[in-house]
Amino acid sequence: MKSSVLGGSMEALWEEGTSPKELDPLTIEIVKQLFLDQTGERYAEASVKSLPIPEWGGNLVLRDKNGMLRGLLWANKFSKSRVRVVAFAVDSDYKGKGLGSAAWNLLLEAARKDGHTEIQLEVRGDNEYAIEFYRRRGLEVIGTLSGYYKSGIGYVMRGNI
Secondary structure, eight states: OOOOEEEEOSSEEEEEOOOGGGOOHHHHHHHHHHHHHHHOOOOOHHHHHTSOOOSSTTEEEEEETTOOEEEEEEEEEOSSSEEEEEEEEEOGGGTTSSHHHHHHHHHHHHHHHTTOOEEEEEEETTOHHHHHHHHHTTOEEEEEEEEEETTEEEEEEEEEO
């Protein structure tokens, strides 16, 4: 884990993370619980470890003052021009404090630095909070996904960086 602090608040800080395949079993369990709590999706350890997240400025983890994982924003370099958000989850106790916005800004900064001009992600169709978060940042729904989420439809959203 890189020790450089990138952004956050007194309660928690975003920092660059390691590749998911390098995570220890305890951290994997915390990630799985975070995904379940925030998305309703269940992941196996192997699924978390296989997520294609390189070590770069778009691989962010949120840690509280005790070093406990409280969120993550994992993105990969999807193409020469596009970054794809693979996972974005913040513990409920840490929502509404500007931490999601801070992570988003750090991701955009890293993407611009690498020459990317677009960002894309998938979101559950019933996650109105997230959809509105992304719309406020210039993303629009460009497609519908059936069967992508167990709970129902999903949307593909894309926007300029």
